[in-house]
Amino acid sequence: MPLTLLNSPPSLEGEPIRYQQCDIRMVITPPLSGVSDAGKGNLVVAESQLYFYSLSTTISVAIPYPSIIIHAISRQEGQPCVYCQLDSTEKLVEQRHGGRDDEDEDEDEVTEIRFVPDDAGALEYIYIALSECAALHPDKEFMVDQLEDEHDGAADDDDGYDYDNPAADTYTPSDPAELSEVGRAALAHLNSVFQMPSQRDFEQMVAENGHTNGVSDERFGDAEEQGGSN
Secondary structure (H helix, E strand, C coil): CCCEEECCCCCCCCCCEEEEEEEEEEEEECCECCCCCCCEEEEEEECCEEEEEECCCCEEEEEEHHHEEEEEEECHHHCCEEEEEECCCCCCCCECCCCCCCHHHHHHCCCEEEEEECCHHHHHHHHHHHHHHHHCCCCHHHHHHHHHHHCCCCCCCCCCCCCCCHHHHCCCCCCHHHCCHHHHHHHHHHHHHCECCCHHHHHHHHHHHCCCCCCCCHHHHHHHHHHHHC
16 A cells, blocks of 8 residues: 555544544655645554644645654654654655656655654654554565575575564664665664664553553543544
8 A cells, every 4th residue: 555645634433543643743855746834733643554634734644554664753953753764665746856857866765754743742652653553564575575685585485584573683784884875874864863762761661651552541542532623
C-alpha cells in the first residue's frame, strides 16, 4: 500500500488505534506543491497505517509503516518533533522537488516528515505507539533481499532473519570508511536531526505508561476525545 494523499479525513471505524494526538503540525520535505503549510491537525497511530488529517486545510495523508525506514524523537533547532524518513521510492505526486529537471536527483531525494505537537510531552507517547505499530509490519521481502545480498546471493530454506526481533538484524557500520561519501553525509544529517531514546529509557517509558499492548493510560483517552472535537 503506497503513501497516499487522501481527499477526506480517514474512516477509522473498526480500526485498532494505539494513540491519537490533536493540535499537531505536519511538516513534509519536499513540500506539497501549492501548499506552504499543512496546518495543525490530528495524528492517528492506527495499527494498519499512520494517519494525519487537518480539517482546517483539508490535507489528509495515510502512511504505510513499511514506508517509514527511520523514526525518532528530534529536538533540532528547538522544535521538538517526531521525525520520520520514508523509503526513497515513496513520494507523493503532489510533492515539488525544487523545480529540478534531473530525474536522477529526484529519485535520490528522500521524503522527510516531522510531526510537531503543541504539547512536547506527547513525543514519547507517539514514539512508543509508532514503534509498536511498525513492529507489526516488518518488510520481509526487503530483509530477505538484504540477507541474500550479504551472503552473495546464496539462499537457503531459512532466510536467517529473526522476525520476532528485527533489531537483532540491524546493520550498523563499525567504521565510517565503510560508507560512501553520500552515505557519510546522510548519516551526519540524521545524527543532527534526531534523538532516539536508549533501550533503558524506552523500557522505562513503557513501564511507566503501561503501553505495551494498547491504549491504557488516561492520557490516550483524553487525546482521543480532543481529537474527535476538532
